[in-house]
Amino acid sequence: MSAWVIAGRELRGLFVTPFGWITLAVVQFIVAWLFLVQLEGFVQLQARLAVVPGAPGVTDLIVAPVLAQAAVLLLLVMPLVTMRAISGERQAGTLHLLLAAPVGTGEIVVGKFLGALAFGLLLLGLIALMPLTLLLGTALDLGKLAAGLLGLALLLAALTAIGLLLSTLVTQPAAAAAGSFGLLLLLWVADAGVAADSALAWLSLSHHLQPFLRGLVDSGAAAYYLLLTAVSLALSVRRLDGGRRG
Amino acid sequence: MSGERLVTVAGLRRDYGSRCAIRDLDFSVDRGEVLGLLGPNGAGKSTTLQVLSGCLAASAGRVELAGHDLARQPRLAKAALGYLPEQPPLYRDLTVDEYLDYCARLHGLRGAGLRGARERAKARCGLIADGRRLIGQLSKGYQQRVGIAQAILHDPPVIVLDEPTVGLDPNQIRDIRALVRDLGRERAVILSTHILPEVEAVCDHVLILNRGRAVYADRVATRRGATHGTLLACTLRRPPPRAILAALPGVAAVEALGEGRFQLRHAPGASPAEALAVAAAEGGWGLLELTPQRPGLEQLFVELTCREELA
Secondary structure (H helix, E strand, O other): OHHHHHHHHHHHHHHHOHHHHHHHHHHHHHHHHHHHHHHHHHHHHHHHHOOOOOOOOHHHHHHHHHHHHHHHHHHHHHHHHHOOOOHHHHHHOOHHHHHHOOOOHHHHHHHHHHHHHHHHHHHHHHHHHHHHHHHHOOOOOHHHHHHHHHHHHHHHHHHHHHHHHHHHHOOOHHHHHHHHHHHHHHHHOOOOOOOOOOHHHHHOOOHHHHHHHOOOOOHHHHHHHHHHHHHHHHHHHHHHHHHHHO | OOOOEEEEEEEEEEEEOOEEEEEEEEEEEEOOEEEEEEOOOOOOHHHHHHHHHOOOOOOEEEEEEOOEEOOOOHHHHHHOEEEEOOOOOOOOOOEHHHHHHHHHHHOOOOHHHHHHHHHHHHHHOOOHHHOOOEHHHOOHHHHHHHHHHHHHOOOOOEEEEEOOOOOOOHHHHHHHHHHHHHHHHHOEEEEEEOOHHHHHHHOOEEEEEEOOEEEEEEEHHHHHHOOOOOEEEEEEOOOOOHHHHHOOOOEEEEEEEEOOEEEEEEOOOOOOHHHHHHHHHHHOOOEEEEEEEOOOHHHHHHHHHHHHHHO
16 A cells, blocks of 8 residues: 555654754743643642532643643644645655656555644643643543543644645645644634534634543544544645646 | 667656746657757756656646656655756755665665665665765766766666766766766666767767757767768868869868868768869869768767757
8 A cells, every 4th residue: 555655654754854853842841831830730720629529620721621622732733744745755756756656646645644633642642741640649530541642633634634635735835734723723723702502603713622531432523523524635746646737 | 778768758747837948848768878968058858857846736637657647646656766966955964874775775775785875875875885985075077977876776767867077077077978878778767968978978968958849859879970971171281272172072161270270061961072082182282181070969969059049
């Protein structure tokens, strides 16, 4: 399956330059900072919470906010990961290598998607390690953590697919990144200031993450992310095929 | 082995928006042949090769590679193809071995087959000692070799090379030409170039493109025979008056170039060379040089591509 070959090359390509390592380090540092801030707040509140029956626990007060903040970080990082996927190859002339190889356009797109998504999941795995360190000192609601991570993984798939689509649309990687930032931020804030059941809220990337962060695996929200991913990938294939027709 | 038809192009057309880059292109290449695409910049050479490689879709017409229609069975057709684009498709951050391994995997090679293919391609392109070098640090000539290694890696019967010798030094050009001739013995090779002697040195067939149309197609070998030459150059130590030369049988016109050098024009296939030699010996003209002037590909090229521009 050539898609795996392309995915492997894409993932390794992120690590043969400093880009992958720097991104992992920076994200890890920022998440650690946010995590410590949350932890500090929780330690201060702890005494008062202890006397409230049914008060939110450590998972609600530390893990969920950290994951919500990590989601914003992923939204900022993924366009940089995907920007070169197609436009970089186009610019370097290496896209011809893929187009002239006995590989379908769908395989190229899926391979690129899987490669970038693997990097995103690696990032997410490292982020997840931080809340897990709490297990050393306390009990965690692992179900809630798992739901939150699943939500972030679904969000990652959508972020990656949209970034990839933008990368097929333009020739300069920087333009692909700028376009992805714009589109993703717009989708992120689409629910700002509107009722939770309006159409704009339904479009929002952040709106659908909420149930997962509360520990709820919402099939509707999951379907939204998967749909967004599938549509973006299908449009990318179309665009790449269309580019050959010109 | 030879004679099998490996490339068939029929009625090929490619438009960029409203601009037509190539039109009504028909040609074929058999196993054991090297076809040279020749033409001024912007004639449609690269477009033609990109369509052949599947990087661009044809607007109309048909391309068959090794018996497989490129539009209907792209996978089978492309499996039979090795392609070197105008700009070698290299990843500068990989080593030569890593890069070739990746290309081989794209073509479905694995394990021992992959290693064998990689080593064979490196040996053919003179890259044996360079497997662990980063492509970005190689010279232009070596990068071109890696590009060619990538094109022949999976042992395809059809090889398409877009300006393979551009930017190389004379020694490298000679190496690449020898390699192309060698490849052409058991495969079908198509290469584009704007270097005229390259076509004469390497190709069996030539196809001259101008403004997207084929304006000339012929075997280079029949051109080498030069039976249809119409010019004869001679140098005489003691030249007779021009009128005497003009009166020789078969001579249509005489042009004096000074210092005893003359250019004689004659009808195709009726060279006055023998008559001139006899007359020179009898008249004691002191014949120093007698050379049939083959109308070069260059002359033909200029005539064909400039005539169109005037029209």
